[in-house]
Amino acid sequence: xxxxxxxxxxxxxxxxxxxxxxxxxxxxxxxxxxxxxxxxxxxxxxxxxxxxxxxxxxxxxxxxxxxxxxxxxxxxxxxxxxxxxxxxxxxxxxxxxxxxxxxxxxxxxxxxxxxxxxxxxxxxxxxxxxxxxxxxxxxxxxxxxxxxxxxxxxxxxxxxxxxxxxxxxxxxxxxxxxxxxxxxxxxxxxxxxxxxxxxxxxxxxxxxxxxxxxxxxxxxxxxxxxxxxxxxxxxxxxxxxxxxxxxxxxxxxxxxxxxxxxxxxxxxxxxxxxxxxxxxxxxxxxxxxxxxxxxxxxxxxxxxxxxxxxxxxxxxxxxxxxxxxxxxxxxxxxxxxxxxxxxxxxxxxxxxxxxxxxxxxxxxxxxxxxxxxxxxxxxxxxxxxxxxxxxxxxxxxxxxxxxxxxxxxxxxxxxxxxxxxxxxxxxxxxxxxxxxxxxxxxxxxxxxxxxxxxxxxxxxxxxxxxxxxxxxxxxxxxxxxxxxxxxxxxxxxxxxxxxxxxxxxxxxxxxxxxxxxxxxxxxxxxxxxxxxxxxxxxxxxxxxxxxxxxxxxxxxxxxxxxxxxxxxxxxxxxxxxxxxxxxxxxxxxxxxxxxxxxxxxxxxxxxxxxxxxxxxxxxxxxxxxxxxxxxxxxxxxxxxxxxxxxxxxxxxxxxxxxxxxxxxxxxxxxxxxxxxxxxxxxxxxxxxxxxxxxxxxxxxxxxxxxxxxxxxxxxxxxxxxxxxxxxxxxxxxx
Numbered sequence: 051x052x053x054x055x056x057x058x059x060x061x062x063x064x065x066x067x068x069x070x071x072x073x074x075x076x077x078x079x080x081x082x083x084x085x086x087x088x089x090x091x092x093x094x095x096x097x098x099x100x101x102x103x104x105x106x107x108x109x110x111x112x113x114x115x116x117x118x119x120x121x122x123x124x125x126x127x128x129x130x131x132x133x134x135x136x137x138x139x140x141x142x143x144x145x146x147x148x149x150x151x152x153x154x155x156x157x158x159x160x161x162x163x164x165x166x167x168x169x170x171x172x173x174x175x176x177x178x179x180x181x182x183x184x185x186x187x188x189x190x191x192x193x194x195x196x197x198x199x200x201x202x203x204x205x206x207x208x209x210x211x212x213x214x215x216x217x218x219x220x221x222x223x224x225x226x227x228x229x230x231x232x233x234x235x236x237x238x239x240x241x242x243x244x245x246x247x248x249x250x251x252x253x254x255x256x257x258x259x260x261x262x263x264x265x266x267x268x269x270x271x272x273x274x275x276x277x278x279x280x281x282x283x284x285x286x287x288x289x290x291x292x293x294x295x296x297x298x299x300x301x302x303x304x305x306x307x308x309x310x311x312x313x314x315x316x317x318x319x320x321x322x323x324x325x326x327x328x329x330x331x332x333x334x335x336x337x338x339x340x341x342x343x344x345x346x347x348x349x350x351x352x353x354x355x356x357x358x359x360x361x362x363x364x365x366x367x368x369x370x371x372x373x374x375x376x377x378x379x380x381x382x383x384x385x386x387x388x389x390x391x392x393x394x395x396x397x398x399x400x401x402x403x404x405x406x407x408x409x410x411x412x413x414x415x416x417x418x419x420x421x422x423x424x425x426x427x428x429x430x431x432x433x434x435x436x437x438x439x440x441x442x443x444x445x446x447x448x449x450x451x452x453x454x455x456x457x458x459x460x461x462x463x464x465x466x467x468x469x470x471x472x473x474x475x476x477x478x479x480x481x482x483x484x485x486x487x488x489x490x491x492x493x494x495x496x497x498x499x500x501x502x503x504x505x506x507x508x509x510x511x512x513x514x515x516x517x518x519x520x521x522x523x524x525x526x527x528x529x530x531x532x533x534x535x536x537x538x539x540x541x542x543x544x545x546x547x548x549x550x551x552x553x554x555x556x557x558x559x560x561x562x563x564x565x566x567x568x569x570x571x572x573x574x575x576x577x578x579x580x581x582x583x584x585x586x587x588x589x590x591x592x593x594x595x596x597x598x599x600x601x602x603x604x605x606x607x608x609x610x611x612x613x614x615x616x617x618x619x620x621x622x623x624x625x626x627x628x629x630x631x632x633x634x635x636x637x638x639x640x641x642x643x644x645x646x647x648x649x650x651x652x653x654x655x656x657x658x659x660x661x662x663x664x665x666x667x668x669x670x671x672x673x674x675x676x677x678x679x680x681x682x683x684x685x686x687x688x689x690x691x692x693x694x695x696x697x698x699x700x701x702x703x704x705x706x707x708x709x710x711x712x713x714x715x716x717x718x719x720x721x722x723x724x725x726x727x728x729x730x731x732x733x734x735x736x737x738x739x740x741x742x743x744x745x746x747x748x749x750x751x752x753x754x755x756x757x758x759x760x761x762x763x764x765x766x767x768x769x770x771x772x773x774x775x776x777x778x779x780x781x782x783x784x
Contacts, residue, residue, distance in 0.1 A: 082653035083339030266294035341370025378664035385421030403599030
């Protein structure tokens with residue numbers, strides 16, 4: 051077998067076309083499971099082995115270090131010469147390599163330090179002390195968001211440059227004082243954060259022509275993986291580096307663009323053939339992962355999106371089992387159905403490692419975890435923490451344990467959560483007193499509360515809170531008691547001030563689980579706090595190890611790029627998936643992205659796909675739960691329903707979907723027209739689209755009878771395509 055046969059062996063016609071189309075701009079739309087990585091790896095090998103290009107002249111960019119490492123390993127098995135480690139990397143990885151060579155141009159040290167989150171917070175701590183600020187003025191997380199936002203423009207870099215270099219461009223946006231101090235301290239450390247890596251790279255490439263030419267000449271071929279996830283700066287970097295040789299190969303799938311909320315819009319990929327002309331366009335739509343039944347479901351949902359490149363995934367795999375939609379009476383029934391079906395499949399010989407349970411939001415893992423624990427099925431929260439082990443849940447339950455039991459572990463966890471300025475010296479003295487008097491820490495504090503160093507208002511209020519809560523626990527329900535504690539302790543306000551929505555949602559979900567627990571045990575005259583805590587201990591103290599494999603639980607975002615034989619997608623409620631919060635913020639654009647997220651979720655499944663939802667009340671959305679519109683968008687022939695869906699639930703779903711659609715329909719943020727499209731306005735008449743602005747969601751249109759270009763909103767419904775045929779017919783009739 052010669053080199054070309056070895057490189058193309060096992061590839062289909064479209065994949066071979068992708069690897070052998072090497073010159074100029076090339077766009078490959080690669081559907082889920084279509085062998086995208088294989089095409090990239092073999093294209094790299096083709097360029098080296100068949101064209102004779104050194105690996106050091108090829109840049110291959112992907113989005114994660116794991117993907118880059120996998121790609122390097124696979125290229126090594128195909129390439130016989132050269133160091134493939136040079137430029138198979140992430141965007142940030144390339145920027146580090148670039149800056150090690152070029153950052154001296156900005157008078158920075160070659161051995162600059164790269165800051166992680168904790169390093170950044172350490173700098174902020176110094177800034178806060180210098181300015182007399184604390185977390186009540188602004189949380190560290192919010193401060194870091196403000197700094198990141200300020201670094202959205204490259205202008206801030208001038209604050210980090212010596213005076214002789216700082217006049218390259220006029221600064222138009224002066225930073226707030228805390229940001230300015232942060233930048234100064236960062237400069238003294240000769241340190242860059244992750245935003246700086248790409249910003250400094252772009253700054254040098256834009257301001258030092260000889261450097262730009264050096265790297266443009268060096269990189270003859272540039273390949274970008276997962277290009278639908280490119281943000282503006284990623285596109286800028288790819289374009290400036292490929293400007294000399296114009297050999298830019300992009301591969302991706304706009305139907306899997308799920309990071310628009312962090313600046314990655316699919317339009318760059320969709321419009322690539324317009325902005326990079328001439329362009330070779332290849333569609334890889336043969337799927338090697340899933341069954342036809344799974345692909346039918348995925349295709350029938352994603353086709354409802356307008357902002358996409360049309361394709362229809364197909365496969366030569368066997369038909370497989372039918373997709374199942376389960377409707378439960380409540381989330382306990384939903385979780386039990388998932389656990390029962392996993393157990394059945396395991397009894398038939400499937401191992402735990404072949405299962406994944408996916409959800410839109412992290413708090414939805416709670417009822418699934420409880421069901422799996424009850425069924426004695428081992429699981430792992432992928433890239434996250436088990437629900438009952440999350441900090442905010444342990445904090446809330448520790449308050450309840452302290453109220454019920456007065457245990458020292460709970461006391462030490464919550465006495466300074468939120469901060470009550472009870473320092474280490476005071477706690478040490480309290481421990482000594484408790485040991486001497488043979489009592490617990492809380493009772494010791496209560497007895498000695500009027501003595502130094504305990505007689506602080508915050509400590510007195512803490513003792514009063516626990517004592518009052520103990521009295522309330524005798525008459526309040528557990529859910530009412532927790533609500534009281536969350537408010538009076540300041541715990542919920544603390545998470546709200548931190549701006550951490552996930553923690554708030556998890557607290558709401560804990561409240562929901564307690565309410566459900568009370569409903570389930572409502573036959574009992576009074577459910578004691580002690581009883582609840584004993585029952586909940588079953589869900590917190592089980593020890594699961596990784597031996598023998600586990601079921602994987604994860605959010606859909608975390609599942610991107612992974613695949614599993616059996617996939618359960620739970621919590622398919624309107625308002626949760628699609629997310630009502632996302633729709634409220636970004637309207638129709640968010641709806642299309644949520645649908646893409648559903649498409650990603652469906653296409654993770656290889657053998658079987660299960661979709662589940664249930665009735666009840668969702669504490670996150672503060673609404674009753676109804677089946678997601680995405681289930682309704684699946685053609686009826688493509689799935690079966692288990693569980694009876696009441697007519698009232700179906701009508702409620704239609705109503706809530708209609709109501710949400712009314713909220714977002716007046717704010718159409720979808721780009722319908724492209725540059726050079728001929729359009730007709732109800733007042734201004736005929737015109738041509740000169741440019742599009744995806745940040746302001748508007749077109750700049752030059753109308754025939756108006757001198758200036760007009761900004762026309764995407765949402766304006768009286769802008770239409772010119773009907774060329776009708777106009778030509780009218781002219782011919784004349």
